[in-house]
Amino acid sequence: APSLTAARRETKATCCYCGVGCGVLIETDGAQITAVRGDPDHPANFGRLCTKGSTLALTAQPLLQQQARALVPEMRTERSLPRTATSWDATLDTMAQKFADTIRMHGPDSVGFYISGQLLTEDYYVFNKLAKGLIGTNNVDTNSRLCMSSAVAGYKQTLGADAPPACYEDIDQAGLIFIVGSNMAYAHPILYRRLEDARKNNPQLKVIVADPRRTDTARDADLFLQILPGTDVALFNGMLHLCLWEELTDTAFIDAHTDGFAELKRTVRDYTPKFVADICGISEADLVTAARWFGESPAALSLYCQGLNQSASGTAKNAALINLHLATRQIGKPGAGPFSLTGQPNAMGGREVGGMANLLSAHRDLGNPQHRAEVARLWGIDSVPATPGKTAVDMFEAVRTGQIKLLWIACTNPAQSMPDQKLVREALVNAELVILQEAYATTATAPYADILLPATSWGEKEGTVTNSERRITRIDAAIAGPGEARHDWQIVVDFAQRLEKLLDRGTNLFAYDSAESIWNEHRESTRGRDLDITGLSYAMLSEQGPQQWPFPTGALTGKKRLYEDGIFPTASGRANFVNTPYKPVAEPIDARFPFRLNTGRLRDQWHGMSRTGTVAQLFSHATEPAIVMAQADMDRRLLSGGDMVHVTSRRGSQIFPVQAGDDMRAGQAFIGMHWGEEYVSGRGHGGEGAHGVNALTSPALDPSSKQPELKHAAIKILKAELP
Numbered sequence: 001a002p003s004l005t006a007a008r009r010e011t012k013a014t015c016c017y018c019g020v021g022c023g024v025l026i027e028t029d030g031a032q033i034t035a036v037r038g039d040p041d042h043p044a045n046f047g048r049l050c051t052k053g054s055t056l057a058l059t060a061q062p063l064l065q066q067q068a069r070a071l072v073p074e075m076r077t078e079r080s081l082p083r084t085a086t087s088w089d090a091t092l093d094t095m096a097q098k099f100a101d102t103i104r105m106h107g108p109d110s111v112g113f114y115i116s117g118q119l120l121t122e123d124y125y126v127f128n129k130l131a132k133g134l135i136g137t138n139n140v141d142t143n144s145r146l147c148m149s150s151a152v153a154g155y156k157q158t159l160g161a162d163a164p165p166a167c168y169e170d171i172d173q174a175g176l177i178f179i180v181g182s183n184m185a186y187a188h189p190i191l192y193r194r195l196e197d198a199r200k201n202n203p204q205l206k207v208i209v210a211d212p213r214r215t216d217t218a219r220d221a222d223l224f225l226q227i228l229p230g231t232d233v234a235l236f237n238g239m240l241h242l243c244l245w246e247e248l249t250d251t252a253f254i255d256a257h258t259d260g261f262a263e264l265k266r267t268v269r270d271y272t273p274k275f276v277a278d279i280c281g282i283s284e285a286d287l288v289t290a291a292r293w294f295g296e297s298p299a300a301l302s303l304y305c306q307g308l309n310q311s312a313s314g315t316a317k318n319a320a321l322i323n324l325h326l327a328t329r330q331i332g333k334p335g336a337g338p339f340s341l342t343g344q345p346n347a348m349g350g351r352e353v354g355g356m357a358n359l360l361s362a363h364r365d366l367g368n369p370q371h372r373a374e375v376a377r378l379w380g381i382d383s384v385p386a387t388p389g390k391t392a393v394d395m396f397e398a399v400r401t402g403q404i405k406l407l408w409i410a411c412t413n414p415a416q417s418m419p420d421q422k423l424v425r426e427a428l429v430n431a432e433l434v435i436l437q438e439a440y441a442t443t444a445t446a447p448y449a450d451i452l453l454p455a456t457s458w459g460e461k462e463g464t465v466t467n468s469e470r471r472i473t474r475i476d477a478a479i480a481g482p483g484e485a486r487h488d489w490q491i492v493v494d495f496a497q498r499l500e501k502l503l504d505r506g507t508n509l510f511a512y513d514s515a516e517s518i519w520n521e522h523r524e525s526t527r528g529r530d531l532d533i534t535g536l537s538y539a540m541l542s543e544q545g546p547q548q549w550p551f552p553t554g555a556l557t558g559k560k561r562l563y564e565d566g567i568f569p570t571a572s573g574r575a576n577f578v579n580t581p582y583k584p585v586a587e588p589i590d591a592r593f594p595f596r597l598n599t600g601r602l603r604d605q606w607h608g609m610s611r612t613g614t615v616a617q618l619f620s621h622a623t624e625p626a627i628v629m630a631q632a633d634m635d636r637r638l639l640s641g642g643d644m645v646h647v648t649s650r651r652g653s654q655i656f657p658v659q660a661g662d663d664m665r666a667g668q669a670f671i672g673m674h675w676g677e678e679y680v681s682g683r684g685h686g687g688e689g690a691h692g693v694n695a696l697t698s699p700a701l702d703p704s705s706k707q708p709e710l711k712h713a714a715i716k717i718l719k720a721e722l723p
């Protein structure tokens with residue numbers, strides 16, 4: 001609850017950046033945010049904040065708000081005309097009429113929603129219900145598809161539910177921490193501080209890092225496996241092969257609690273140390289050490305993120321790592337388990353309400369007729385459509401080809417963050433109507449919007465978020481939004497009530513008067529499910545602080561870690577080993593495109609920089625985008641640091657300054673994901689078609705999770721002759 005004096009108040013919230021979900025206290029003078037500090041009582045951070053979190057107050061300054069924020073609804077009547085300011089009523093009436101006409105003429109699948117892991121759980125819930133419950137389309141997907149969908153698929157295939165089984169406290173209790181495909185020191189800094197503390201407190205704690213780049217996280221490791229991009233499955237299969245050979249697997253646990261091990265065992269028989277070392281580009285000795293440390297540790301905890309997820313074999317990577325944990329029983333005990341780190345602040349909340357094209361509320365599956373019937377009953381509708389919705393990349397392809405005519409984008413910036421920007425931008429141009437619901441009017445997507453809906457943002461909203469360790473935090477609004485900005489859930493509800501009348505459904509599905517009333521309905525949908533939160537309430541979250549799920553009725557606390565009893569949420573109660581043969585990256589290098597491009601986060605920026613890009617000090621770490629290469633590769637091409645180079649893939653070409661980095665192996669290159677066309681054009685050397693690194697990335701998808709392979713594309717690099 002707000003505290004301090006009447007003039008100076010502090011409000012509890014969470015940082016709006018990464019999935020660590022640090023608690024913050026927002027100080028206001030009644031009208032403006034004056035300071036932000038870490039919440040000492042929040043169990044995610046105990047008062048600590050990283051460079052991004054500690055500069056949050058600077059992003060909320062009134063002048064910046066005036067310059068960068070969307071303040072009033074805007075519409076245009078023709079594509080060739082600029083948008084002009086209009087009223088909320090006129091905008092929502094126009095939208096509802098357009099949706100009703102299009103749905104009647106072309107069917108419900110002619111519209112699509114592309115939303116965001118930065119929305120609050122309540123926002124996510126109503127978007128999902130609008131699409132699947134009222135309109136009758138499953139075309140609702142989210143930028144979490146680019147972030148966590150392989151983790152979701154990996155958990156479900158092996159453990160039976162999308163539930164990270166470990167918690168932050170396990171970092172303190174682990175004997176071995178295996179970090180794979182994650183530069184935690186940059187991307188989850190406060191959790192990394194916790195790991196550093198754990199190492200100080202326990203000198204026996206070992207850390208292995210597997211990553212194609214020698215990141216700051218890798219530099220601190222006791223053992224660094226600099227694997228070739230995309231070879232993680234071979235690494236995990238090889239470690240399992242060695243654990244079998246050295247009798248480090250737990251046969252009793254495998255027999256009592258799992259299925260499918262015999263088939264996997266046949267597969268990993270071929271993953272000999274020599275075979276794996278050759279695929280991964282590491283030494284056999286290091287592979288053996290990693291397997292021994294993992295299998296012999298009293299408690300091995302794996303922490304992983306986009307290096308596993310953003311891959312055309314992302315689900316197999318997740319499953320192969322979980323296989324290793326199951327086979328060695330490094331799960332369901334303190335300090336052990338596979339633990340996916342969430343990228344965005346509320347990707348977990350979105351997953352909980354089923355805010356993706358293949359999911360339904362409370363971890364139900366769209367493909368399951370019983371689950372569809374349960375959700376229809378909860379919502380009071382006849383049925384939920386069975387036709388699978390379009391997932392992110394496929395949705396933009398459907399918009400490009402005219403299959404989806406109306407596209408509503410909320411709180412995300414696909415004209416920068418999606419792979420294969422040529423496809424995305426053609427889609428945005430071809431759509432009959434693009435609606436953008438955004439706090440910032442400055443994103444690369446904004447120029448494509450026919451209708452701009454100003455939304456409230458961090459510090460201005462009330463609701464809940466869930467962090468990487470399944471912990472739900474209730475957040476309060478510290479200040480009102482600027483201009484005529486409205487809460488995301490309110491915009492959806494106001495629109496849905498209009499559309500409901502126009503479609504003559506005779507229902508009243510959106511009778512919500514607060515974020516809490518939405519959350520209460522979501523809570524009811526979880527009853528009896530693996531993520532049951534019926535024992536929680538807004539009041540309880542405020543009084544007792546953030547809580548982990550599951551937290552069913554009658555429970556006194558949430559569950560720190562899952563599966564301690566060896567019972568898994570599958571039909572049989574047993575976990576599944578998934579057979580995971582290694583497959584190479586989708587776009588191998590060749591003579592024309594001889595370099596492997598990797599993309600990722602930098603330390604002090606967040607996503608497309610709509611917020612962090614307004615803080616000067618956050619540019620002190622990296623002032624501009626660059627392509628980082630091995631010095632040997634630069635020498636061979638007669639390149640010096642700062643030279644401009646054309647970076648070209650099969651999808652496009654961009655110009656970047658080049659930098660030498662001792663974190664790179666020869667033949668590989670890295671570009672930060674944060675800069676888009678604004679920077680490139682601003683420097684005057686981007687020109688038409690300059691859209692940042694995602695002009696180059698590949699739309700190749702994982703077959704199960706439909707997550708694109710943002711971490712690998714084949715490129716060529718040539719010195720640019722600039723005037």
Ligand code: SF4
Binds near residue numbers: 050051187
């Ligand atoms: Fe925010 Fe993540 Fe930094 Fe915590 S670690 S302050 S959640 S960016």
